[in-house]
Amino acid sequence: MAVVTTPATLERALPAMDDAEVLRIRNDFPVLNQTVNGQQLVYLDSGATSQNPLSVIEAEQEFYEQRNAAVHRGAHHLAVEATEAFEDARQTLADFVGAGYEETIWTSNATEGLNLISYALSNATLWAAQGRGDARLKDLALKPGDEIVVTEMEHHANLIPWQELAFRTGAVLRFIPIDDTGSLRLDQARDIVGPRTKVLAFTHASNVLGTINPVRELVALGRSAGALVVLDACQSAPHLALDVKALDVDFAVFSGHKMLAPTGIGVLYGKQEILDILPPFLTGGSMITTVTMERAEYLPAPQRFEAGTQRISQAVALAAAANYLTETGLDRIHRWEGELGQRMVTGLESIAGIRVLGPAAGKERIGLAAFDVEGIHAHDVGQFLDSRGIAVRVGHHCAQPLHRRLGLTATTRASAYLYNTTDDVDRFLDAVSGVRAYFRA
The missing domain is CATH 3.40.640.10 (Type I PLP-dependent aspartate aminotransferase-like (Major domain))
Incomplete structure (x- = not known):
């Protein structure tokens, strides 16, 4: 009997995303192949604006x-x-x-x-x-x-x-x-x-x-x-x-x-x-x-x-x-971003003086993490990370009532997408771990 193939079954047949595939995906995004402040760009601000693959750029140009x-x-x-x-x-x-x-x-x-x-x-x-x-x-x-x-x-x-x-x-x-x-x-x-x-x-x-x-x-x-x-x-x-x-x-x-x-x-x-x-x-x-x-x-x-x-x-x-x-597979993207989100939250929770907002490590979340660094304003955190080539979002993220409910005026937010690797997250975590020492907090 013939097997009917649907988009859902095709996606289930595809392997889970990994760093090797993500590195291939990254080649589709020209803006990511650059250095910032002398270091390879790590873009963790897709929750604000994502980057564009060549196929999208070319579609508009065509x-x-x-x-x-x-x-x-x-x-x-x-x-x-x-x-x-x-x-x-x-x-x-x-x-x-x-x-x-x-x-x-x-x-x-x-x-x-x-x-x-x-x-x-x-x-x-x-x-x-x-x-x-x-x-x-x-x-x-x-x-x-x-x-x-x-x-x-x-x-x-x-x-x-x-x-x-x-x-x-x-x-x-x-x-x-x-x-x-x-x-x-x-x-x-x-x-x-x-x-x-x-x-x-x-x-x-x-x-x-x-x-x-x-x-x-x-x-x-x-x-x-x-x-x-x-x-x-x-x-x-x-x-x-x-x-x-x-x-x-x-x-x-x-x-x-x-x-x-x-x-x-x-x-x-x-x-x-x-x-x-x-x-x-x-x-x-x-x-x-x-x-x-x-x-x-x-x-x-x-x-x-x-x-x-x-x-x-x-x-x-x-x-x-x-x-x-x-074509990449949204279920696969969701699972990969979930892994990156868990990696971010687990790492952030292990750093002294960091308060992570939202579900704790192990709880379901999308691939982003907003956090507060004790004694340091979010804008200073963002500038420090930028000096390391890491792009994140700072501020109240157009959610002032939510920040007020949590007793904060601003936070730093890292948000991943299908073109981010575990190495991106690890570089981010390593940089965050040095923030309080840099500012002598």
Whole structure:
């Protein structure tokens, strides 16, 4: 009997990633083949912005060299080819996260995607009050006393848009707290998410703690309350296999620049039945059917939410990045980064005067570690590491409330990706072990 081979079985057949393979992968990333302050660069800041493989760089360059034109607007050859490349890229990203083609919307980044949802819900509230649009909009409208729930570990991009939505509608913003280990207090979540909850928004994986949140449990809470569920997938889509349909979230967002693609491109996923009735956020050209001097009618999704000239070359490059990750194997990448993350945390916990945030060694986390060095500001730690050729992130990582909850103003964060080796982590740990002595702390 013939054996049916699927992408999943192919990935299981592939060996686990190791340093030898990673060194081959690194050759695809030109920027990594350089020295910084006289030493080979160790790039551990992919949680902020990842680097680009040659295939992604070349995909964007090829677009400009061979098919640069405005999409959806011309009948000439270049316009047709540009439109095909743009929409093929949309299908690639839809497949990448298990979404439908019409459910996949281009944004400039995840922040814009979250603001799109927030402002579209504001417009839904206004339209419903004026009897405009689909009658089902009343189910999306917010009113004083309704509640929007986030978590205490959110990036500002998944907090401030909801603060503003609450301000515009009179809703109340609430949050699910964390415990001292960086895990959500699910016992309290069950009391916070309730009949008044209209939106539940949370991160899949924390950009500070490394915590991977229990998405299915949180979605179930949202469903029991009849709330819209919004997933920030910025730190998960680039690192692990994501299936938005299986997770049953209503919306999900992620950014290209964290998953090997250029800056200026992101993706918003939304369930078709919601996008069909949701009012647009930005208005203008390319998202309309009929316009008079008094009013306009809008196209269905995804074009309804893509006003103006789009990020065409960036979308093509993002599709190339998604293909690169798929061919490497996201499950393999996730396991390798998990090993690197554990190596970082175990090493950091063994250094005197270091406080590591998030799950302790041996507990599941993504491949990053944020830490505090007793008596030394994070910016000084970052500059010391840079002098050793090691690039890390310093500051509050756009998560001030989380740092405040943990009694800190800033931390140092090292974040690994598929192009990092165990030697990178060991060089990082060796450098960190010398920080306090250097500053005589």
